Amino acid sequence: MKKYLILIPVLLVVISIIIFFLNKNMEIRKAETELSNLKELSYELKSAFDMHIDLIDNPEISVDNDRISKSIKTIDFMIENYLTTLNGLNYDRLYRISKIINEKKSNLTLIYEDIKTDKAVMHNSITWAINSYESYMKNKRSLSASDKRFMNYLFKAALNQSYKKMVRLNSTKYADSLNKHLKMIQTKQKSLKELKMALEKNSIIKDINQVILFSFNTSEALRVEVDALVQKLLIVSTLLLLFSLGIYARTIKALAQTTESKRELTEFTHALNNSAIVSKSDLKGNITEVNDKFCEISGYERDELIGKPHSIVRHPDMDSKVFEALWDDIKYGVPFQGIIKNRAKDGSAYYVNTTIIPLHDKKGKIDEYLSVRHDVTEFMKDKDS
Amino acid sequence: MKVVPIFIKSFILTLISLSLYAQSSIKPVPNAIYNSLRAELGKKLFFEPMISKDGTISCASCHNLPGNGANSIQYSFGVDTQEGLINTPTVLNATFNFVQHFNGQAKTLQEQVLLPITNPLKMATTIKMVLSKLKNSKYKDEFERIYLDGLNEENFANAISEFEKALTTPNSKFDQFLRGETHLSRQELLGYKQFKSTGCINCHNGVNIGGGMYQKMGIFIKYKEAKKLNGRIDITKRERDKNVYKVPTLRNIAITAPYFHDGKIVTLKQAIRKMREHQLGITLRSKSIENIEAFLKTLTGETPKILQGMK
Numbered sequence: 225m226k227k228y229l230i231l232i233p234v235l236l237v238v239i240s241i242i243i244f245f246l247n248k249n250m251e252i253r254k255a256e257t258e259l260s261n262l263k264e265l266s267y268e269l270k271s272a273f274d275m276h277i278d279l280i281d282n283p284e285i286s287v288d289n290d291r292i293s294k295s296i297k298t299i300d301f302m303i304e305n306y307l308t309t310l311n312g313l314n315y316d317r318l319y320r321i322s323k324i325i326n327e328k329k330s331n332l333t334l335i336y337e338d339i340k341t342d343k344a345v346m347h348n349s350i351t352w353a354i355n356s357y358e359s360y361m362k363n364k365r366s367l368s369a370s371d372k373r374f375m376n377y378l379f380k381a382a383l384n385q386s387y388k389k390m391v392r393l394n395s396t397k398y399a400d401s402l403n404k405h406l407k408m409i410q411t412k413q414k415s416l417k418e419l420k421m422a423l424e425k426n427s428i429i430k431d432i433n434q435v436i437l438f439s440f441n442t443s444e445a446l447r448v449e450v451d452a453l454v455q456k457l458l459i460v461s462t463l464l465l466l467f468s469l470g471i472y473a474r475t476i477k478a479l480a481q482t483t484e485s486k487r488e489l490t491e492f493t494h495a496l497n498n499s500a501i502v503s504k505s506d507l508k509g510n511i512t513e514v515n516d517k518f519c520e521i522s523g524y525e526r527d528e529l530i531g532k533p534h535s536i537v538r539h540p541d542m543d544s545k546v547f548e549a550l551w552d553d554i555k556y557g558v559p560f561q562g563i564i565k566n567r568a569k570d571g572s573a574y575y576v577n578t579t580i581i582p583l584h585d586k587k588g589k590i591d592e593y594l595s596v597r598h599d600v601t602e603f604m605k606d607k608d609s
Numbered sequence: 610m611k612v613v614p615i616f617i618k619s620f621i622l623t624l625i626s627l628s629l630y631a632q633s634s635i636k637p638v639p640n641a642i643y644n645s646l647r648a649e650l651g652k653k654l655f656f657e658p659m660i661s662k663d664g665t666i667s668c669a670s671c672h673n674l675p676g677n678g679a680n681s682i683q684y685s686f687g688v689d690t691q692e693g694l695i696n697t698p699t700v701l702n703a704t705f706n707f708v709q710h711f712n713g714q715a716k717t718l719q720e721q722v723l724l725p726i727t728n729p730l731k732m733a734t735t736i737k738m739v740l741s742k743l744k745n746s747k748y749k750d751e752f753e754r755i756y757l758d759g760l761n762e763e764n765f766a767n768a769i770s771e772f773e774k775a776l777t778t779p780n781s782k783f784d785q786f787l788r789g790e791t792h793l794s795r796q797e798l799l800g801y802k803q804f805k806s807t808g809c810i811n812c813h814n815g816v817n818i819g820g821g822m823y824q825k826m827g828i829f830i831k832y833k834e835a836k837k838l839n840g841r842i843d844i845t846k847r848e849r850d851k852n853v854y855k856v857p858t859l860r861n862i863a864i865t866a867p868y869f870h871d872g873k874i875v876t877l878k879q880a881i882r883k884m885r886e887h888q889l890g891i892t893l894r895s896k897s898i899e900n901i902e903a904f905l906k907t908l909t910g911e912t913p914k915i916l917q918g919m920k
Contacts, residue, residue, distance in 0.1 A: 286813070288633050289815045290816055293821055334845060334847070340821070341822055343811075344811040344822060344824060345811075348888075351807070351811065352889070352890070352891055396674025401890065401891065404890050407873075408829070408890070539616050
């Protein structure tokens with residue numbers, strides 16, 4: 225179980241990256257939806273505006289003011305909505321375009337009015353021309369006259385040539401009227417041409433196209449951003465995965481090593497316990513651990529020994545100076561070795577060749593002593609006798 | 610003459626226009642669509658002199674109702690017997706006009722309502738004053754009953770404009786003729802034909818037979834006004850809008866004398882003659898003037914429903 229712990233932080237990091245990505249992705253999706261809506265709206269307005277301009281510019285229905293007024297109201301409402309949408313999105317460029325469109329909108333309102341006004345006047349003069357032509361034709365009794373002849377008639381009349389013969393009307397007055405109306409038609413045509421140019425100049429189609437282009441480019445950039453994000457996510461995740469795998473492998477290896485060392489230690493301990501009398505004591509000399517051989521040779525039960533000082537097995541024959549020397553050595557970390565005579569529980573004496581090894585803690589300070597003894601009673605008895 | 614080529618060119622263009630030329634039309638007055646609760650409140654406000662500075666004049670002081678929706682004097686009088694600058698236009702069918710006011714100052718009826726109130730020559734007061742007066746009257750409760758947010762500037766204007774939307778005059782003899790319900794007399798029919806053929810219809814068309822565009826007063830011959838006015842140039846500041854006014858409606862024209870924005874012309878015949886000289890640049894025989902007059906007389910409609918039963 226422990227070996228999997230290392231994967232948890234890695235997983236957490238991966239999950240947080242994925243959450244970040246999803247969040248970012250959602251934002252981008254939202255922006256994309258907004259932009260595509262804007263694009264749709266733009267196309268809608270574009271075609272409506274085109275139709276509207278056709279209506280304004282069409283000579284055939286030029287004087288249907290009710291229809292024109294209605295169309296102006298509709299298109300103004302649409303543009304108003306469009307501008308609100310543009311300003312609602314957080315793009316500087318769109319804001320600037322909306323300002324331009326707004327300006328053009330107020331220009332257009334004036335242009336529509338002027339076109340209506342000028343067309344009415346022009347149509348009035350045209351009406352006059354038609355009427356005059358008809359009355360002329362009636363007077364001439366030649367209904368098959370071509371357009372060319374009509375032009376010729378108007379042209380000659382305008383030049384004040386023999387109009388008296390041509391039309392039986394009050395001559396001078398008629399020529400004046402003709403000149404007046406021709407001039408009016410000419411002026412209004414010129415004016416309408418200019419107005420048409422102004423209409424083109426103030427056409428919002430170009431700006432709508434810019435909005436469409438902008439939204440197209442922006443959504444494209446967003447798509448690229450998403451791709452880059454996916455790429456980044458993949459790279460980061462792969463790296464993290466590799467890294468965590470490395471750590472995982474190392475942990476497994478270390479764990480295997482530890483197990484091996486532990487096994488070895490156990491074997492060593494087993495060997496030691498089977499070959500020697502072993503005990504451990506704290507810094508004051510109180511027994512903390514004994515092995516079976518200790519109990520066997522000393523005749524005490526393990527419970528009787530734990531927590532007692534080592535002097536429990538001290539034989540009165542031993543000189544206290546030996547112990548002083550012993551303490552002097554081991555206190556300073558020097559292992560002590562010597563043959564010590566001990567007394568068992570039943571009072572019998574036994575000799576042990578003792579090695580006391582100070583054991584150090586992680587910081588290098590002595591924290592306990594390990595005593596390893598070998599029974600040399602036989603040998604000593606032989607020596608004595 | 611050097612102008613010859615230009616003329617030829619213009620004729621060719623003219624011919625193209627002629628081939629595409631289509632006559633514009635007159636449409637009958639449709640049914641009035643309005644909120645009757647609001648319109649009834651607006652009606653009361655329309656006749657309420659309390660609104661003006663000294664409590665002497667109401668909207669109806671200049672716009673006679675029931676009647677022609679205007680008055681029969683050249684210039685109307687505001688508070689302190691001040692004379693106005695322009696002839697009162699009729700409020701009847703005003704809802705069909707594409708903009709309001711002679712110079713198009715107000716885009717909607719609702720905007721227009723507030724203009725005479727603050728005009729120093731008319732009611733000479735402020736909207737704030739009007740609202741505070743109304744707040745201390747029976748109108749406060751009425752507004753609260755009809756409008757969610759009670760009495761305020763917008764709702765005040767809305768009530769009156771709603772009443773004005775109701776002021777349409779349907780079923781004139783000509784409308785009935787357009788719907789095929791009746792016949793015009795020979796003279797009226799001739800007048801209608803001449804109205805179209807002389808070019809009147811180029812400006813006076815649509816539902817309101819006018820009220821759909823601006824036009825210069827005095828296209829061919831300069832028009833001398835009784836009181837000097839500038840026209841639409843006051844609003845747009847463009848030179849071409851000098852002496853330009855909204856084309857007025859011809860509905861109920863027979864009962865809305867005097868005529869033109871300065872109210873100088875008293876009879877319909879005179880008005881037709883003046884129009885044809887100044888605007889159309891033609892001479893008409895008096896016979897056709899009579900015919901057109903007869904046609905214009907068929908444009909008088911019924912009293913609006915909302916005014917029926919009033920004296």
